[in-house]
Each structure stands twice: as C-alpha cells, then as structure tokens.
Amino acid sequence: MKLTIEQTDLAAAVGYAARSLPARPPVPVLAGILLDAQHERLRVSAFDYEVSADTAVPATVTENGRALISGRLLSDIVSTVRGTVSLELHGPRMLLKAGSARFTLATLPLEEYPALPDPGATVGTLAGPAFAEAVAQVACAVSKDQALPVLTGIGLRHDKKAGTLTLYTTDRYRFAVRTLAWKDADLPDCTAVIPAGALQDASKASADDTTIDLALPTANSGLLTVRGAHHTSTIRALEGELPKYETLFPTEFEHEATVEIAALKAAVQRVALVSTKKEAPIRLTFGGDGTLVLEGGTSVDAQAVDNVTTTLEGGELSIAFNPSFLIDGLNALGTQSVQFQFTSPTKPAVLRGHDSDDQALRYCLMPVRLTG
Template sequence: MQFTVDQTDLAAAVTYAAHSLPAKPPVPVLAGLLLAATDDDVLRVSAFDYETSSDTTIQAAVTGPGRALVSGRLLTDIAARIRGTVRVELTGPRLILTAGSARFTLPTLPLEDYPQLPDAGTGSGTLPGPALAEAVTQVAAALGNDDALPVLSGISLHHDQAAGTLTFTATDRYRYAVRTLTWKHCDLAGDRTALAPGKKLLDAVKACADDPTVDLTIPDDSNAGLFTVRSETSTSTLRGLEGSLPAYNTLFPSEFAHTATVEISVLKEAVQRVALVATRNTPVRLAFTADGSLVLEAGSSDDAQAVDTVDTALQGEELTIAFNPQFLTDALTAFTVGGATAVDFQFTSPTKPAILHGHDSDDQALRYALMPVRLDG
C-alpha cells in the first residue's frame, strides 16, 4: 500500500473514524483504524468496536492499493500535528508515514483478526445535517448517566407516518427534552420507534453537521437493530439500546396557571452567579413577582447566601419554585443551540414540572419539562 494525501484531509478522516474507537478495547485490534487505499484514488478510514462503526472516504493519490490496520489514537495524534502533504507506505509489518522533515514508523495490527464492518443498509429518511445536529444536541441536554438505568442514556427516535415527522426525546427522570423535525421518509410502512445510544448518536450527527443532507436509518427487525447516519462521504452505525423511554405526553399539559417570559442570556448568567453559593444538591429558588421581577436566591441563613434579580413578564399569580441550578442552566443552553433568545416558563403549580419552550416558537421546536425541587415548608 502506498499513497499521498493532504494532511488536512487525513486529519479530518481519522478524527471522524476515531469516534468509534473504544476507550478500553476488549481485544487489541479494536484499538486500530483500518486504512484501505484503492485504485480509484480513494482512501477509506474505518473503525468498529462491535457496537459502533465509523467509516469515511477522502481523495488520495494512490500508487499502490492495499490495506493496513494501525493504532487509532496514535495515528490521530500524528495526523493532527504534521503539516503539508503526507506520504504513507506499507513496508512489511510497518507503516511508514512521512510529512516534511517528520518521519514515523508505526507497527501494524493483524488484519485477519479485525471484524467485518456492518452493512449500513437502506436509509429510512433524509434530513439536513445542520437541523439533525441541532435537534440531537438540544435533547442530549436531558440525557441520564446512571449506569444502573442504561435506558436513560438513550435518545428515542419516533417516526410518525401520518405527520411525516421524526421526534427526538431524552430524559433522566428529572427533565425531559422533546424536539420534532419534518423529514423526507422513504419506504417506512408505518410508525416506528427505537432507542439510540445518546452520546454516540450525538458524536455521529455532529460529525456531519455541515452536510446538506444526511440519510438516517431507524432500525427494525430486518437490520439487526442498527441506526445509520450517512452523508455523502461518511457513515456511522450505532447498535440500538433495548427498552424504551417513559411516555412524555402526560408531562406536557395544555393549560397552565402561570406563564413567564425571560431573556435567556440574562437568566443564565444570574443562575450561574447565585449558584456559586449553592452546595451540593442545593437548589436555586426563583420567585416570579407581579411587578415584573424574577428574584433568584441560593444558600441559607447559616451559610453563604446570594440574591439576584432579572426582568420578566408574568401572566398569572405570583409563584416561587426551585430548580437544580445545573439542570436549569443545561436547559437554557439547549434553547440557545436552536437560536432562541427568550424562554417561556409555564407552570401548573410549584410542585409540578415546569414546561420551557422558546418564546414565540412553533410546535416542533424544543420543549423541555423540568422537575422542581420541593422546598421545605
């Protein structure tokens, strides 16, 4: 195998594929990146850990086709630091990489032990890359990280055949994020729901966020439970999770006793300021007043205290409610990802979930249910 390639292209390709490298590979070959140079001047870079695969192609000047398996982390680090045109040559069990005055000799891993990459199959539908990345990033703010409940680490994708929409949801039991997109679906015969590994899906869609169109596959019994995220030159596959998220419809009522609109950037900064005195698991209290003020408080009379005030527009009676400050900050950040500058808080009572959505946003925009923290007394 022998080829030359631009350093920028090589670095982008190995960085993309490295998303599928396991942190602790169960066998040594799974720590490798598979390089395949073909006669049509294409370099294919792939990684697979039995659960996730990443596969991408770039243009290269190939003078000798072939394949090699090398340490993924090492190749990624090298590709990020070299400059200019890169010459790669396989000599026996060694891969020689030269760029400018730098020369690297890398041992290869046994190709015969590397697993076959999964078949990506047929796409379920097509979405714009930026919209897909935005939606997944927004709902990922509510992902759980409890190892005892792996289902809560997933993002659910639901295809509605009649509406032609795809809805993304995530929850950790204390918050629930919902975002819907209209998409061009292919030959799906009816509604379909499946659960994807949340962080891996986020990595996959961010990698193709600049692509104008992305084919997305929602698994069923015919494709071994694989999600596929595929752009023109890159493909990621993710093995779906077993189980399903709890239903969210009952968490989002249609009638509310109180509604308040707040500028996101101002509120987020105020929450972060008063949270400086909040000890572990201590909430930030929000008092929405009739005079158009939102008073934020944290701390207690026996410890450090903080108070701050921002403007709000309240409809309904005054209300005091408390939230985990990190959860509230995560929610506000998720709305800014979608371009919102103000958020509507909708309440039924101080002990029921607050519903957040972007001010003047439509029904498909992010909706976020946030559980309050019960106040003593």
C-alpha cells in the same frame, strides 16, 4: 499499499474514525483503524461491534492495498505532522513520512478484523444542520448514570402520519423533546433508543451536509445508520424504551412567564454561588409587578438574592429548581427569551423558546420541594 495524501484530509478522516474507537477494546484489533487505498481515494474506517465510522478522502494511490493501524497512535501522529503525507506498506510495517518526520508503525492482523456492518437502506432524509442541532439540544437531559443504560440514550420516534422524527431524552428529573419534519420516511411508526455520545459524534460529522440519510434500526439489524455526503456511521440501539414523554408534559397551564435568557442565566449563576452543594436549589418568585426574584443559600450559611425583569400571565408563583438543570435547559433553547409554563409549584414546568412552534425544543423540568 502506497499513496500520498494531504495532511488536512488524512487528519480529518482519521479523527472522525478515531471517535468510534473503544476506550478498552475487548480484543487488540478493535483498537485499530482500517486504511483501504483504492482508485485515487483512501477509505478510513473503525468498528467495535457497537459503533462504526466510515469515510473516504482523495489520495494519490500508487499501489492499492489495506492495512490496520493502531488508531490512537495514528490519530496523534497525523494531527501533529504537516504538508503532504506519504504512506507505504512494507510487510507488517507501515512507513509514514511527512516533511522531515518519519514513523515506522506496526500493523495489526487484518484477518482478525471484523467486517464493517451493512449500513441498511435509507428510510428518510433530514437537513444535516437541523439534525445536529436537535441532537445537541436534547442531549442536555441525557442521564450520566451507567446503572440505567437506556437513560444514557436519545430516543427516536418516527410518526408516519405526521411525517416527523422526534428526538427525546430524560434523566428522570427533566425531559427534552425536539421534533423534525423529514422527507421520504416511508416506514411504519417505530421507536428506538440510540447511545447519546455516538449519535452526537455522528451528527456533528455531518452537520455541514445539506442533507443526511437515516436508516432506523430494524428487528434484523438493530442498527441506526447516519449517512452524510462523506461520512457513514452505524450505531447499535440500546435495549429497552424511554418513558413516554406525551404523558409527562402538562397540556394546561395556570401561569406563563417570559424572561430574557442571558439576564436570567447570569442571575442564576450569581445566586448559585452561595450554595455549598452544586445541586442545591434556588427559589424563583415570579411577581405580578414584572419582577422575577431569585434566592439561594440558607439561613445558617451564605444567602443571595437577585432579580430580573419578566412578564407574567396568571397569579404570583414561587418555585424552586436545581440551578444546573435550569441553566442546561436555557442553553439548549438557543433563543433570546424563554417562556415558562406552570401548573403549580410542585408540578413539572415546561420551558420553550419564546414564540417558538410546536416542533421546537420543549424542556420539562421537575421542581424541587423546599423545606421551611
């Protein structure tokens, strides 16, 4: 193998593939990135049996060939060199040159590297920016508890009749749901749960693509494929199912309030400063006089009170939330104002962007019961 390639192209390709490398590879070859030089392009791939990343960039190829290189080391090197990069394979060694820099890298055994998975047939097409936005929005409610792996994933639900793909997440304290319309989704209704981190990486890589193709997991493969203009990722689905969000979201409300998000976030952050614990709740009292009062702290420690302007339909309501969870939802909405929908102070509240449609993000947040 012998080729030259622009550093920016190589760094982008290697960086994309390196995100799929396992932190603790079960076997040494899975720490490698596969370089395949063929016909004026360099294909860069990584695979660990759970996630694969595959991309191709233009290159001036003098000799076709393949090599497996330590991914982390290669990523570090190509991110620091500049200009045109030369790669040349000499037996078990790869010579990398860029400007005055010269590196001799050991290769890993190609014969031990697993074949990349079949990406599967496309079942639907989405706008790349919309898919990346939806994944980022619902990721706010993904659980960090590795003891329950299914809660660390993002649920995907295809509704054939509606022609929609719904993304949803929960950590048992909140639920985030976002729906997208998609084209050519000719398959039966189905659901799958995809590891959140891998799906975020895949969606970000194709966020600038006009359209992306998806292949949902099947009983045979169990793989989700995200295919953009230049990148293809496969991700193995998690076992199990997330709770059914349809039964958890209230449908009738006694109170509705609208608040400007920037002002509310700033007030929540100020009031939360007096709490000795990050998860200590703050109380929100929506008044009929157009004022939302925020209170935090305890009588034995520091206390704080702040207020912002609100519009309220229904009677006065006082409810408490975990401030971090509340801010996560406000950040994810991506709108200027938030609409709160309440049934009672002890039942889940729904947050959504003011004047948003039914397919926009809905964030269901459990209140915290206060004592005293």
